[in-house]
Amino acid sequence: xxxxxxxxxxxxxxxxxxxxxxxDAKSGCQGLHTVGREAIVxxxxxxxEAGYMLExxxxxxxxxxxxxxxxxxxxxRFGAPDRHRVRVVVPAGEAVPSLADLFGxxxxxxxxxxxxxxxxxxxxxxxxxxxTEEGADYHPLLKDFGVAPAAAEEAAGG
Amino acid sequence: MKETPPPPANATTEELLTQLGPLVHLDVxxxxxxxxxxxxxxxxxFGLACCAIEMMAAGASRFDMDRFxxxxxxxxxxxxxxxxxxGTISRKMGPVVKALWDQMPSPKWAIAMGGCTIDGGPFKYxxxxxxxxxxxxxxxxxxxxxxxxxxxxxxxNGLLMLEQKIKAGKKFHV
Ligand code: SF4
Numbered sequence: 001x002x003x004x005x006x007x008x009x010x011x012x013x014x015x016x017x018x019x020x021x022x023x024d025a026k027s028g029c030q031g032l033h034t035v036g037r038e039a040i041v042x043x044x045x046x047x048x049e050a051g052y053m054l055e056x057x058x059x060x061x062x063x064x065x066x067x068x069x070x071x072x073x074x075x076x077r078f079g080a081p082d083r084h085r086v087r088v089v090v091p092a093g094e095a096v097p098s099l100a101d102l103f104g105x106x107x108x109x110x111x112x113x114x115x116x117x118x119x120x121x122x123x124x125x126x127x128x129x130x131x132t133e134e135g136a137d138y139h140p141l142l143k144d145f146g147v148a149p150a151a152a153e154e155a156a157g158g
Numbered sequence: 159m160k161e162t163p164p165p166p167a168n169a170t171t172e173e174l175l176t177q178l179g180p181l182v183h184l185d186v187x188x189x190x191x192x193x194x195x196x197x198x199x200x201x202x203x204f205g206l207a208c209c210a211i212e213m214m215a216a217g218a219s220r221f222d223m224d225r226f227x228x229x230x231x232x233x234x235x236x237x238x239x240x241x242x243x244x245g246t247i248s249r250k251m252g253p254v255v256k257a258l259w260d261q262m263p264s265p266k267w268a269i270a271m272g273g274c275t276i277d278g279g280p281f282k283y284x285x286x287x288x289x290x291x292x293x294x295x296x297x298x299x300x301x302x303x304x305x306x307x308x309x310x311x312x313x314x315n316g317l318l319m320l321e322q323k324i325k326a327g328k329k330f331h332v
Contacts, residue, residue: 148287
């Protein structure tokens with residue numbers, strides 16, 4: 001128990017972090033937080049030092065409603081269920097600090113979020129596309145993404 | 159039989175050969191080679207998605223592709239002579255598959271296994287961004303095996319069809 005309260009105390013020390021009162025059981029999380037993007041590395045370090053892993057990182061296209069992208073981080077650990085979801089709201093077109101130095105898994109997750117949704121991560125060691133074809137110039141999971149050009153190989157006639 | 163017109167007097171050797179065909183016919187030897195090729199197809203060890211699981215099952219003891227001489231999966235493209243395209247070809251993988259195909263020495267054959275390699279299968283829709291819509295968009299395919307995934311029996315049937323094709327002396331891809 002002391003571990004968990006240590007985490008809570010460390011998180012409480014981060015000024016821009018807001019924690020939801022009672023997380024909905026359906027969310028599958030024991031803690032839901034939002035934080036300013038300048039503090040995300042600090043949040044990552046707190047979780048890292050408390051023995052958590054970065055379980056998931058993705059982004060949401062909320063440009064229509066809020067002119068912003070949401071970057072969502074999920075931290076978990078082995079043992080008693082204690083999953084935390086941290087949300088960072090980023091104005092469209094701006095970058096988020098990278099967690100790749102703290103968590104090895106962040107490297108590919110951030111590349112995926114960049115590839116699929118065009119979110120940039122400051123300080124990422126190798127922010128290039130990871131899933132789409134070489135030379136692609138689109139971000140297919142954006143809400144306003146229309147029709148992809150034919151695959152390069154097909155366009156070249158094999 | 160059709161009469162071939164005599165070649166022009168100033169024809170080069172190369173033109174003569176093209177017009178008259180090879181001077182020596184090795185049909186008997188070719189046929190013999192084809193019999194051997196058909197019965198020792200060496201597939202390239204690689205799978206692309208879920209269809210590869212069925213391909214592995216076809217290679218394992220219950221179905222045992224080795225009964226037909228085609229169970230010797232080669233880890234190097236330079237030793238393989240049949241490419242079993244088992245799975246979804248993502249756009250990123252497309253150039254890699256093409257490079258592997260180019261590395262295989264002739265004579266070589268390709269089997270498109272499953273809906274994905276036939277035309278994109280379940281992932282095909284107008285304007286999709288993820289896949290190559292069919293293996294034949296990038297390499298020449300000899301046998302198509304429908305299914306999602308095809309059962310091992312279907313793959314074995316495909317291999318037998320390929321054997322027939324080879325024994326019949328169909329042209330090689332170069
Ligand atoms: S055809 Fe079906 S089983 Fe085969 S790779 Fe495609 S989705 Fe998977």
